[in-house]
Amino acid sequence: MQDNPHLTKKIELVEKVLSKNDKEAIRVREFFDAHGILGLNFMSSPGSGKTTILEQLALKKSFRFNVIEGDLETENDANKLRKRGIEAVQIQTGSACHLDAFMISEAMQKLSFEEIEVCVIENIGNLVCPASYDVGTHYNIVLLSVTEGDDKVEKYPVMFKNADLILVSKCDLIEHFDFDPELVLQRAKKLNPHVEILQISSKSGEGIEALSSWICARRRKK
Amino acid sequence: MQDNPHLTKKIELVEKVLSKNDKEAIRVREFFDAHGILGLNFMSSPGSGKTTILEQLALKKSFRFNVIEGDLETENDANKLRKRGIEAVQIQTGSACHLDAFMISEAMQKLSFEEIEVCVIENIGNLVCPASYDVGTHYNIVLLSVTEGDDKVEKYPVMFKNADLILVSKCDLIEHFDFDPELVLQRAKKLNPHVEILQISSKSGEGIEALSSWICARRRKK
Numbered sequence: 001m002q003d004n005p006h007l008t009k010k011i012e013l014v015e016k017v018l019s020k021n022d023k024e025a026i027r028v029r030e031f032f033d034a035h036g037i038l039g040l041n042f043m044s045s046p047g048s049g050k051t052t053i054l055e056q057l058a059l060k061k062s063f064r065f066n067v068i069e070g071d072l073e074t075e076n077d078a079n080k081l082r083k084r085g086i087e088a089v090q091i092q093t094g095s096a097c098h099l100d101a102f103m104i105s106e107a108m109q110k111l112s113f114e115e116i117e118v119c120v121i122e123n124i125g126n127l128v129c130p131a132s133y134d135v136g137t138h139y140n141i142v143l144l145s146v147t148e149g150d151d152k153v154e155k156y157p158v159m160f161k162n163a164d165l166i167l168v169s170k171c172d173l174i175e176h177f178d179f180d181p182e183l184v185l186q187r188a189k190k191l192n193p194h195v196e197i198l199q200i201s202s203k204s205g206e207g208i209e210a211l212s213s214w215i216c217a218r219r220r221k222k
Numbered sequence: 223m224q225d226n227p228h229l230t231k232k233i234e235l236v237e238k239v240l241s242k243n244d245k246e247a248i249r250v251r252e253f254f255d256a257h258g259i260l261g262l263n264f265m266s267s268p269g270s271g272k273t274t275i276l277e278q279l280a281l282k283k284s285f286r287f288n289v290i291e292g293d294l295e296t297e298n299d300a301n302k303l304r305k306r307g308i309e310a311v312q313i314q315t316g317s318a319c320h321l322d323a324f325m326i327s328e329a330m331q332k333l334s335f336e337e338i339e340v341c342v343i344e345n346i347g348n349l350v351c352p353a354s355y356d357v358g359t360h361y362n363i364v365l366l367s368v369t370e371g372d373d374k375v376e377k378y379p380v381m382f383k384n385a386d387l388i389l390v391s392k393c394d395l396i397e398h399f400d401f402d403p404e405l406v407l408q409r410a411k412k413l414n415p416h417v418e419i420l421q422i423s424s425k426s427g428e429g430i431e432a433l434s435s436w437i438c439a440r441r442r443k444k
Contacts, residue, residue: 004324004325004328006239006242006243006246006322006324007318007322007324007325009239010239010318013235013239017228017231017232017235020228021228024228045267045268045269045347045349045370046267046349046370046371046374046377046378047267047367047369047370047371047374071377072350072377072378072379072380073376073377073378073379074373074376074377076373076376076377095350095354095380096229096232097319097348097350097351100228100229102226102228102229103226103229106226124350125267125349125350125377125378126319126348126349126350126351127267127268127347127348128294128317128319128346128347128348128351129319129348129350129351132317145269145369147269147367147369147370147392147395148267148268148269148369149268149269151296151298152268152269152347154295154296154298155268155293155294155295155296155298155347156268156294156295156347157294157295158294158317170369173369173395173398176395176398
């Protein structure tokens, strides 16, 4: 693609934007660290089940968390979580394909952190762009539903290279799909040897306890 | 979001890039028109079934087509289509989240169009960014699998506003999901009154004939 002048120019511009974003992300993380907050960035394709899993975590009450929701439009996801007693701020990006650290800083001003142990950022449903933008969290949790196919790790390597934990979601449906979680783990470990994997289903409840424990083990000191 | 200087700057940059892209897209469309080729842009989230549906169309042989495949990495999808006798070029974008008209121009040089009636562009699996970039095709076909949820039209309006045809894919699984195709159509028509919808399943074969007819009816004169 070296001969595409359009792309070269665009890459330069994106690099400039990223450098500013990285500085703001450091400020977000400093805030989290100063307040004993664990920051988690939930990413996936649209409809992989991010919000539903957060609703399950809200019901479990193993840790106290708030949520920054990202969508192009609608306040649906924030409303779902508020119904479960979770404080949530909705960011509507219009046409922007990812959240950035500036959006997070702004949204954080609308949340209280005194009683909170974990701040979850539910990123825009997009398996590409959010992976390139540090939003100031400590860990990236990437969902991949069995309905999407086990070939997605190789096809979207930027996302899976940056994942700390992969949640294989909708695993109650695994019998209907040609999906091998072991293959996902093998492929992901080639990109990042430290990545972990959990199978999860908000329908059957499988994996919710394990995810909750994974998060609890990483909580900061208040 | 007016106070986010990072975003304002980014929007300006994206607008500049878009304007160059639009000019190149016009050139691509002129080529298609001059050669009697119908250009189709297939877009969806990752794993909604774009390639599998193209494989089904290849088996049907109702029209002669070639394919430009977009992925961040791997040549898997182009290889699948080649096995079905379809000439396919794979674009690997690295980390870029959409195809643009310059990439299409370059890829087209590797294809022969003499015997071809339809050129299909299978865009990057991403329900956000590809919607904003004209790639020089005549129609946008957007897949939404029943596994993703019927709320996606409202959450990703840019994509559905630009759709000419929505394919509700994996419809053989509809009984397992709380998914209402009628609601999808209602919501999509609010964004674009001319949009059409078809239910499709590459497993059961439902809708393949209807999609094939939809495409055949729009072929250009050679």
